[in-house]
Amino acid sequence: xxxxxxxxxxxxxxxxxxxxxxxxxxxxxxxxxxxxxxxxxxxxxxxxxxxxxxxxxxxxxxxxxxxxxxxxxxxxxxxxxxxxxxxxxxxxxxxxxxxxxxxxxxxxxxxxxxxxxxxxxxxxxxxxxxxxxxxxxxxxxxxxxxxxxxxxxxxxxxxxxxxxxxxxxxxxxxxxxxxxxxxxxxxxxxxxxxxxxxxxxxxxxxxxxxxxxxxxxxxxxxxxxxxxxxxxxxxxxxxxxxxxxxxxxxxxxxxxxxxxxxxxxxxxxxxxxxxxxxxxxxxxxxxxxxxxxxxxxxxxxxxxxxxxxxxxxxxxxxxxxxxxxxxxxxxxxxxxxxxxxxxxxxxxxxxxxxxxxxxxxxxxxxxxxxxxxxx
Numbered sequence: 001x002x003x004x005x006x007x008x009x010x011x012x013x014x015x016x017x018x019x020x021x022x023x024x025x026x027x028x029x030x031x032x033x034x035x036x037x038x039x040x041x042x043x044x045x046x047x048x049x050x051x052x053x054x055x056x057x058x059x060x061x062x063x064x065x066x067x068x069x070x071x072x073x074x075x076x077x078x079x080x081x082x083x084x085x086x087x088x089x090x091x092x093x094x095x096x097x098x099x100x101x102x103x104x105x106x107x108x109x110x111x112x113x114x115x116x117x118x119x120x121x122x123x124x125x126x127x128x129x130x131x132x133x134x135x136x137x138x139x140x141x142x143x144x145x146x147x148x149x150x151x152x153x154x155x156x157x158x159x160x161x162x163x164x165x166x167x168x169x170x171x172x173x174x175x176x177x178x179x180x181x182x183x184x185x186x187x188x189x190x191x192x193x194x195x196x197x198x199x200x201x202x203x204x205x206x207x208x209x210x211x212x213x214x215x216x217x218x219x220x221x222x223x224x225x226x227x228x229x230x231x232x233x234x235x236x237x238x239x240x241x242x243x244x245x246x247x248x249x250x251x252x253x254x255x256x257x258x259x260x261x262x263x264x265x266x267x268x269x270x271x272x273x274x275x276x277x278x279x280x281x282x283x284x285x286x287x288x289x290x291x292x293x294x295x296x297x298x299x300x301x302x303x304x305x306x307x308x309x310x311x312x313x314x315x316x317x318x319x320x321x322x323x324x325x326x327x328x329x330x331x332x333x334x335x336x337x338x339x340x341x342x343x344x345x346x347x348x349x350x351x352x353x354x355x356x357x358x359x360x361x362x363x364x365x366x367x368x369x370x371x372x373x374x375x
Contacts, residue, residue, distance in 0.1 A: 003319045004363045009152055009180060009297050009354035010323055014246075015205040021249040022207065025242035033239050034230065043241045050248035054212060057255050058182070060189040061217055066231050067244050070211035071179035072100040073224070074198035077213055078175045079104045079146055081221035082196070083114050088144040088173055091116040092135050094127055095341035096153075098177055101146050102337075115141070125156040125287040125342050129166065136170040143170065148177035149197075153338040153352055154287030155297030157181070164193030173219075179203055179211075180294060183254040184262070195219050199251075201243065205356070206250030210243030261357045266295035268355050268364060275368045276300060281375055286339060286350060296355050299339075301348040302375055308349045314374050315351075320367055323352050 005013070025046065031039025033047055047067070055062040068074045079101065082088045091105050095118050108114045117135055120128040127147060136143060145167050150157045160176060167174040175196040178187075182197070183204025189197070195216045202208040215221065215234075228236035254261070269289070276283050286299040302308045315322055324336065339350055353367075 003321065004367060005321045006353040006355060006359065006363070006367065007321045007323050008356040008359075009203070009294075009352065011202045011208065012205045012356055013358065014207060015250055015253055017253060018206055018246045018250045022242040022246040025245055029241075033241060034228075043239075046241060047239055047244050050244045053248040054251055057251055058187045058189050058214065059191070060214055063232070064189070064214050064217050066213045066215060066234050067239065067247070068211045068213050068235060069209055069240070070202075071098075071177065071198045071200040074196075074200075074211050074213035075100040075146075075175070075177055076104050077221075077224035078196035078198065078215075079144065080108065080224060082144040082173050082175065083108055085221040086144075086173055086219065087142045089114055090139050090141040090143045091146060092119060092132065092139075092143060092172075093146045094119050094121055094148075096121055096125065096151055096156075096338045097146065097148055098152060098179070099337075101148070101177055105146070114144075119147070121342055123342055124291070125151065125154045125338075126292070127158050127163075129159075129162060132163065133166055133170075136166060136172060143172040144175060145172050146175045146177070148180075150178075150180040150294045150297075151287070151338060152180050152297075153336055154299045154342075155180075155289060155294035156287045157292045157294065159292070160192060160194065168193045180297075182212075183251055184258075184294070184296060186255070186258060189214060201247040201250055204250055204254040207243050207246040210240050210247045212247070257357075262295055265355050265357060265359070268359050268361060269295055269298050271361050272298060272353065272355075272364045272368070275364060276371075279368065279372055279375075284348070286342070298353045298355075299350060300353065301346075301350050304347050304349055305375070308375050311349055311351060311374060315367075315370070318370050320370060323354075324350060 031043045033044040051062045051065050055065050091114050105116050109116050120131040147158055149160055174194045176194055178197040179200050182199035197214045200211040223234050225236045282303040284301045289298055312324055
Protein backbone atom coordinates (compact mmCIF):
# COMPACT_ATOMS: atom_id res chain seq x y z
CA UNK A 1 0.00 0.00 0.00
CA UNK A 2 1.31 3.43 -0.93
CA UNK A 3 1.85 5.86 1.94
CA UNK A 4 -0.96 8.37 2.54
CA UNK A 5 0.40 11.55 4.11
CA UNK A 6 -2.18 13.56 6.08
CA UNK A 7 0.10 15.45 8.48
CA UNK A 8 0.82 18.59 6.46
CA UNK A 9 0.42 20.87 9.49
CA UNK A 10 3.56 19.19 10.85
CA UNK A 11 5.55 19.57 7.64
CA UNK A 12 5.01 19.51 3.88
CA UNK A 13 6.82 17.92 0.96
CA UNK A 14 9.38 20.15 -0.75
CA UNK A 15 8.08 21.56 -4.02
CA UNK A 16 10.30 20.47 -6.99
CA UNK A 17 10.53 24.09 -8.21
CA UNK A 18 11.71 25.11 -4.76
CA UNK A 19 14.49 22.52 -4.79
CA UNK A 20 15.47 23.75 -8.24
CA UNK A 21 15.72 27.31 -6.88
CA UNK A 22 17.88 26.10 -3.98
CA UNK A 23 20.28 23.87 -5.93
CA UNK A 24 22.72 26.54 -7.19
CA UNK A 25 23.36 27.61 -3.58
CA UNK A 26 23.98 24.00 -2.57
CA UNK A 27 26.50 23.54 -5.37
CA UNK A 28 28.47 26.20 -7.26
CA UNK A 29 27.14 29.37 -5.52
CA UNK A 30 28.54 28.48 -2.10
CA UNK A 31 30.10 31.82 -1.11
CA UNK A 32 29.65 33.34 2.34
CA UNK A 33 27.33 36.37 2.00
CA UNK A 34 29.60 38.36 4.32
CA UNK A 35 32.60 37.98 1.99
CA UNK A 36 33.51 40.92 -0.23
CA UNK A 37 34.54 39.00 -3.36
CA UNK A 38 32.14 37.95 -6.13
CA UNK A 39 31.19 34.55 -4.61
CA UNK A 40 30.02 36.38 -1.51
CA UNK A 41 28.33 39.20 -3.38
CA UNK A 42 26.18 36.85 -5.45
CA UNK A 43 24.85 35.06 -2.35
CA UNK A 44 24.27 38.42 -0.65
CA UNK A 45 22.26 39.54 -3.67
CA UNK A 46 20.23 36.31 -3.54
CA UNK A 47 19.31 36.95 0.11
CA UNK A 48 18.27 40.54 -0.52
CA UNK A 49 16.30 39.56 -3.62
CA UNK A 50 14.45 36.93 -1.56
CA UNK A 51 13.79 39.46 1.20
CA UNK A 52 12.22 41.88 -1.29
CA UNK A 53 10.09 39.10 -2.75
CA UNK A 54 8.80 38.03 0.69
CA UNK A 55 8.13 41.63 1.70
CA UNK A 56 6.18 42.33 -1.48
CA UNK A 57 3.99 39.23 -1.01
CA UNK A 58 3.19 40.18 2.62
CA UNK A 59 2.88 43.90 1.74
CA UNK A 60 5.65 44.82 4.15
CA UNK A 61 8.90 46.77 3.80
CA UNK A 62 12.01 44.65 3.10
CA UNK A 63 13.62 46.19 6.19
CA UNK A 64 10.88 44.58 8.31
CA UNK A 65 11.73 41.01 7.22
CA UNK A 66 14.39 39.07 9.13
CA UNK A 67 15.33 35.49 8.21
CA UNK A 68 15.53 33.03 11.12
CA UNK A 69 15.75 29.28 11.64
CA UNK A 70 11.95 28.96 11.83
CA UNK A 71 8.81 29.79 13.78
CA UNK A 72 10.15 28.76 17.18
CA UNK A 73 13.15 31.08 17.05
CA UNK A 74 11.00 33.87 15.65
CA UNK A 75 8.42 33.64 18.46
CA UNK A 76 11.14 33.35 21.12
CA UNK A 77 12.79 36.48 19.74
CA UNK A 78 9.61 38.55 19.52
CA UNK A 79 8.34 37.71 23.01
CA UNK A 80 11.68 37.94 24.78
CA UNK A 81 12.72 41.21 23.15
CA UNK A 82 9.26 42.75 23.71
CA UNK A 83 9.94 42.28 27.42
CA UNK A 84 13.63 43.22 27.47
CA UNK A 85 13.65 46.04 24.91
CA UNK A 86 10.11 47.38 24.57
CA UNK A 87 9.33 47.53 28.28
CA UNK A 88 6.48 45.02 28.30
CA UNK A 89 5.97 43.96 31.92
CA UNK A 90 2.76 41.99 31.35
CA UNK A 91 1.86 39.34 28.76
CA UNK A 92 -1.62 38.31 27.71
CA UNK A 93 -1.79 35.01 25.82
CA UNK A 94 -3.90 31.84 25.74
CA UNK A 95 -3.61 28.28 26.99
CA UNK A 96 -3.83 26.93 23.42
CA UNK A 97 -0.73 28.62 22.01
CA UNK A 98 2.17 26.67 20.53
CA UNK A 99 4.79 25.66 23.11
CA UNK A 100 7.26 28.03 21.42
CA UNK A 101 5.09 30.79 22.89
CA UNK A 102 3.92 29.18 26.14
CA UNK A 103 7.35 27.99 27.24
CA UNK A 104 8.93 31.36 26.45
CA UNK A 105 6.29 33.17 28.51
CA UNK A 106 6.72 30.67 31.34
CA UNK A 107 10.49 31.20 31.30
CA UNK A 108 10.12 35.01 31.50
CA UNK A 109 7.54 34.79 34.30
CA UNK A 110 9.70 32.40 36.35
CA UNK A 111 12.68 34.72 35.85
CA UNK A 112 10.63 37.57 37.30
CA UNK A 113 10.78 39.57 34.07
CA UNK A 114 7.02 39.72 33.44
CA UNK A 115 3.59 38.72 34.71
CA UNK A 116 1.06 36.88 32.54
CA UNK A 117 -2.62 36.09 32.23
CA UNK A 118 -4.52 33.86 29.81
CA UNK A 119 -7.59 34.93 27.91
CA UNK A 120 -10.71 32.72 28.13
CA UNK A 121 -11.26 30.15 25.41
CA UNK A 122 -14.76 29.09 24.37
CA UNK A 123 -15.60 25.37 24.13
CA UNK A 124 -15.40 25.62 20.34
CA UNK A 125 -11.77 26.72 20.73
CA UNK A 126 -12.22 30.40 19.84
CA UNK A 127 -10.69 33.23 21.84
CA UNK A 128 -13.12 35.33 23.92
CA UNK A 129 -12.41 38.83 22.60
CA UNK A 130 -14.55 40.45 25.31
CA UNK A 131 -12.34 38.79 27.90
CA UNK A 132 -9.25 39.96 26.03
CA UNK A 133 -10.50 43.55 26.23
CA UNK A 134 -11.26 43.10 29.95
CA UNK A 135 -7.71 41.85 30.58
CA UNK A 136 -6.25 44.76 28.61
CA UNK A 137 -8.43 47.24 30.49
CA UNK A 138 -7.53 45.81 33.91
CA UNK A 139 -3.77 46.19 33.63
CA UNK A 140 -1.84 49.44 33.95
CA UNK A 141 1.43 47.81 32.82
CA UNK A 142 2.91 47.96 29.32
CA UNK A 143 1.45 44.81 27.76
CA UNK A 144 2.38 42.29 25.09
CA UNK A 145 -0.50 40.33 23.54
CA UNK A 146 0.63 37.04 21.98
CA UNK A 147 -2.17 35.15 20.22
CA UNK A 148 -1.72 32.75 17.33
CA UNK A 149 -3.46 33.49 14.05
CA UNK A 150 -4.44 29.85 13.61
CA UNK A 151 -4.11 26.95 16.02
CA UNK A 152 -1.87 24.16 14.74
CA UNK A 153 -3.90 21.39 16.41
CA UNK A 154 -7.57 22.31 15.93
CA UNK A 155 -7.27 24.92 13.16
CA UNK A 156 -9.26 27.71 14.84
CA UNK A 157 -8.40 31.22 13.63
CA UNK A 158 -8.56 34.56 15.41
CA UNK A 159 -9.71 37.71 13.66
CA UNK A 160 -6.24 39.24 13.30
CA UNK A 161 -7.63 42.69 12.50
CA UNK A 162 -10.03 42.70 15.46
CA UNK A 163 -7.33 41.66 17.94
CA UNK A 164 -5.00 44.23 16.39
CA UNK A 165 -7.55 47.00 16.89
CA UNK A 166 -7.96 46.06 20.57
CA UNK A 167 -4.18 46.22 20.96
CA UNK A 168 -4.15 49.62 19.25
CA UNK A 169 -6.91 50.87 21.58
CA UNK A 170 -4.94 49.85 24.69
CA UNK A 171 -1.50 50.69 23.28
CA UNK A 172 -0.36 47.05 23.56
CA UNK A 173 2.37 45.34 21.56
CA UNK A 174 0.89 42.56 19.41
CA UNK A 175 2.73 39.37 18.42
CA UNK A 176 0.97 36.68 16.41
CA UNK A 177 2.28 33.21 15.64
CA UNK A 178 1.27 33.00 11.96
CA UNK A 179 3.22 29.81 11.18
CA UNK A 180 0.09 27.97 9.99
CA UNK A 181 -1.23 30.88 7.91
CA UNK A 182 1.69 32.51 6.06
CA UNK A 183 1.73 30.72 2.70
CA UNK A 184 -1.91 29.70 3.17
CA UNK A 185 -3.71 33.06 3.35
CA UNK A 186 -3.07 36.51 1.87
CA UNK A 187 -1.51 39.11 4.20
CA UNK A 188 -1.49 42.88 4.06
CA UNK A 189 0.84 43.87 6.87
CA UNK A 190 0.77 47.58 6.03
CA UNK A 191 -2.94 47.59 6.88
CA UNK A 192 -2.80 45.21 9.87
CA UNK A 193 -2.04 46.43 13.39
CA UNK A 194 0.56 43.85 14.41
CA UNK A 195 4.15 44.35 15.56
CA UNK A 196 5.54 40.83 15.07
CA UNK A 197 4.51 37.85 12.94
CA UNK A 198 6.32 34.59 12.28
CA UNK A 199 6.57 31.99 9.52
CA UNK A 200 8.30 28.70 8.72
CA UNK A 201 9.09 27.60 5.17
CA UNK A 202 8.34 23.93 5.67
CA UNK A 203 4.65 24.62 6.33
CA UNK A 204 4.04 25.59 2.67
CA UNK A 205 6.25 23.22 0.65
CA UNK A 206 9.49 25.05 1.39
CA UNK A 207 12.62 23.80 3.19
CA UNK A 208 12.96 23.12 6.91
CA UNK A 209 15.24 25.24 9.07
CA UNK A 210 14.26 28.60 7.58
CA UNK A 211 11.65 31.09 8.73
CA UNK A 212 11.01 34.78 9.08
CA UNK A 213 10.28 37.26 11.81
CA UNK A 214 8.42 40.39 10.72
CA UNK A 215 9.29 43.34 12.96
CA UNK A 216 7.25 46.52 12.41
CA UNK A 217 9.59 49.28 11.24
CA UNK A 218 8.85 51.59 14.19
CA UNK A 219 9.91 48.85 16.64
CA UNK A 220 13.53 48.76 17.80
CA UNK A 221 14.74 45.55 19.44
CA UNK A 222 18.16 44.06 20.18
CA UNK A 223 19.46 40.77 18.71
CA UNK A 224 18.32 37.53 20.31
CA UNK A 225 21.38 35.69 18.93
CA UNK A 226 24.74 37.44 19.36
CA UNK A 227 28.10 37.11 17.64
CA UNK A 228 27.91 38.71 14.22
CA UNK A 229 26.45 41.53 12.15
CA UNK A 230 24.27 39.43 9.84
CA UNK A 231 20.64 40.34 9.14
CA UNK A 232 21.43 44.04 9.59
CA UNK A 233 22.93 43.39 13.04
CA UNK A 234 19.76 41.61 14.15
CA UNK A 235 20.72 37.92 13.97
CA UNK A 236 24.27 36.62 14.24
CA UNK A 237 25.35 33.58 12.23
CA UNK A 238 26.15 32.79 8.61
CA UNK A 239 22.94 32.95 6.62
CA UNK A 240 21.12 29.85 5.39
CA UNK A 241 21.33 31.03 1.78
CA UNK A 242 19.71 28.04 0.08
CA UNK A 243 16.99 28.05 2.75
CA UNK A 244 16.31 31.74 2.17
CA UNK A 245 16.07 31.21 -1.59
CA UNK A 246 13.76 28.22 -1.04
CA UNK A 247 11.54 30.09 1.42
CA UNK A 248 10.95 32.96 -1.00
CA UNK A 249 10.24 30.63 -3.93
CA UNK A 250 7.84 28.47 -1.91
CA UNK A 251 5.96 31.55 -0.71
CA UNK A 252 5.77 32.87 -4.27
CA UNK A 253 4.31 29.57 -5.55
CA UNK A 254 1.87 29.25 -2.65
CA UNK A 255 0.64 32.80 -3.11
CA UNK A 256 0.25 32.59 -6.88
CA UNK A 257 -2.00 29.51 -6.64
CA UNK A 258 -3.74 30.43 -3.35
CA UNK A 259 -7.29 30.69 -4.68
CA UNK A 260 -7.36 27.38 -6.55
CA UNK A 261 -5.31 25.48 -3.96
CA UNK A 262 -7.32 26.69 -0.96
CA UNK A 263 -10.64 25.85 -2.65
CA UNK A 264 -9.38 22.39 -3.60
CA UNK A 265 -7.95 21.60 -0.15
CA UNK A 266 -11.11 22.89 1.58
CA UNK A 267 -13.07 20.48 -0.63
CA UNK A 268 -10.93 17.53 0.45
CA UNK A 269 -11.37 18.48 4.11
CA UNK A 270 -15.16 18.87 3.72
CA UNK A 271 -15.33 15.51 1.95
CA UNK A 272 -13.49 13.80 4.79
CA UNK A 273 -15.79 15.40 7.36
CA UNK A 274 -18.81 14.05 5.51
CA UNK A 275 -17.32 10.57 5.23
CA UNK A 276 -16.41 10.53 8.93
CA UNK A 277 -19.95 11.60 9.85
CA UNK A 278 -21.27 8.69 7.79
CA UNK A 279 -19.20 6.33 9.94
CA UNK A 280 -21.18 7.39 13.00
CA UNK A 281 -19.74 5.67 16.07
CA UNK A 282 -19.73 8.81 18.22
CA UNK A 283 -17.17 10.68 16.11
CA UNK A 284 -16.79 14.37 16.99
CA UNK A 285 -14.82 17.28 15.52
CA UNK A 286 -12.71 19.50 17.76
CA UNK A 287 -12.64 23.24 17.28
CA UNK A 288 -14.79 24.98 14.67
CA UNK A 289 -13.97 23.15 11.40
CA UNK A 290 -16.92 24.58 9.47
CA UNK A 291 -16.42 28.09 10.84
CA UNK A 292 -13.40 30.38 11.18
CA UNK A 293 -10.80 27.68 10.74
CA UNK A 294 -7.84 26.55 8.65
CA UNK A 295 -8.95 24.81 5.46
CA UNK A 296 -5.96 22.49 5.96
CA UNK A 297 -6.69 21.04 9.44
CA UNK A 298 -9.32 18.62 10.78
CA UNK A 299 -9.11 17.41 14.39
CA UNK A 300 -11.29 14.38 15.10
CA UNK A 301 -12.20 12.69 18.40
CA UNK A 302 -13.03 9.00 18.55
CA UNK A 303 -14.63 7.19 21.50
CA UNK A 304 -11.97 5.55 23.69
CA UNK A 305 -11.91 1.78 23.21
CA UNK A 306 -9.20 -0.88 23.23
CA UNK A 307 -9.00 -0.47 19.45
CA UNK A 308 -9.04 3.32 19.28
CA UNK A 309 -6.33 3.74 21.94
CA UNK A 310 -3.88 2.30 19.41
CA UNK A 311 -5.38 4.25 16.52
CA UNK A 312 -2.33 6.32 15.54
CA UNK A 313 -0.06 3.28 15.70
CA UNK A 314 -2.47 1.22 13.61
CA UNK A 315 -2.80 4.00 11.04
CA UNK A 316 0.99 4.09 10.84
CA UNK A 317 1.15 0.31 10.36
CA UNK A 318 -1.25 0.82 7.45
CA UNK A 319 0.99 3.55 5.95
CA UNK A 320 -1.31 6.42 6.92
CA UNK A 321 0.46 9.43 8.43
CA UNK A 322 -1.56 11.54 10.89
CA UNK A 323 -0.85 12.92 14.34
CA UNK A 324 -2.32 13.25 17.80
CA UNK A 325 -1.84 17.01 17.72
CA UNK A 326 1.40 18.92 17.44
CA UNK A 327 4.37 17.10 15.94
CA UNK A 328 6.76 19.55 17.58
CA UNK A 329 7.15 17.54 20.77
CA UNK A 330 9.01 14.43 19.68
CA UNK A 331 8.42 11.07 21.30
CA UNK A 332 5.33 9.64 22.95
CA UNK A 333 2.12 11.63 22.68
CA UNK A 334 1.53 12.96 26.19
CA UNK A 335 -1.94 14.35 25.52
CA UNK A 336 -2.83 17.67 23.93
CA UNK A 337 -2.62 20.83 26.02
CA UNK A 338 -4.93 22.43 23.44
CA UNK A 339 -7.71 19.85 23.82
CA UNK A 340 -7.27 19.83 27.61
CA UNK A 341 -7.80 23.60 27.61
CA UNK A 342 -11.09 23.43 25.71
CA UNK A 343 -12.36 20.05 27.01
CA UNK A 344 -10.77 19.46 30.45
CA UNK A 345 -10.65 15.82 31.49
CA UNK A 346 -11.89 14.53 28.14
CA UNK A 347 -10.46 11.06 27.58
CA UNK A 348 -11.43 10.59 23.95
CA UNK A 349 -8.81 9.72 21.32
CA UNK A 350 -7.96 12.70 19.10
CA UNK A 351 -6.35 12.52 15.67
CA UNK A 352 -5.32 15.50 13.57
CA UNK A 353 -5.60 15.06 9.82
CA UNK A 354 -4.05 17.93 7.85
CA UNK A 355 -4.23 18.32 4.09
CA UNK A 356 -2.34 19.85 1.17
CA UNK A 357 -2.88 20.25 -2.56
CA UNK A 358 -1.36 16.80 -3.22
CA UNK A 359 -4.04 14.92 -1.23
CA UNK A 360 -7.00 13.36 -3.02
CA UNK A 361 -10.51 12.15 -2.25
CA UNK A 362 -9.35 8.68 -3.22
CA UNK A 363 -6.84 8.84 -0.35
CA UNK A 364 -9.62 9.96 1.98
CA UNK A 365 -11.72 6.95 0.90
CA UNK A 366 -8.83 4.61 1.73
CA UNK A 367 -8.37 6.21 5.15
CA UNK A 368 -12.11 6.04 5.90
CA UNK A 369 -12.14 2.37 4.86
CA UNK A 370 -9.27 1.65 7.23
CA UNK A 371 -10.81 3.68 10.06
CA UNK A 372 -14.06 1.74 9.75
CA UNK A 373 -12.05 -1.42 10.46
CA UNK A 374 -9.97 0.09 13.27
CA UNK A 375 -12.77 1.63 15.31
